[in-house]
Amino acid sequence: MGWSYRKSIKVGPLRLNLSRRGVGHSWGNRLFRVTRGADGRRTVSVNLPGGLTWRKTRAGR
Template sequence: MPLTFRKSFRIPLGVRLNINRRSRSIATGGKHGPRHTRSSSGRRTTSMDLPGPFEWRRTRSTRGH
């Protein structure tokens, strides 16, 4: 099983800095609403939890370059 590295830091005002082996990303947004993520590799993601008992998540991704 390969080893992975991921570290997440909370910055005030609802911003989170995520660092992993390949890229860095900044995520904004809260628990109850859309979250927007932009990574250093150019990927942009918007995700939102859908209502219901099964904790489904809808995610839309685009490449930035």
């Protein structure tokens, strides 16, 4: 099993995600969130009450 590192810094609705691969960021709230990972992937998430979740991911670089 390999080692990993992840640190998240929250500044209002913006969150910076630091990892071994690089820096990613996301913004939004519990219901709607847009994320860009360190590898360039973009994900849009919509979370509805009752546990329903919709996610769409687009490839990065």
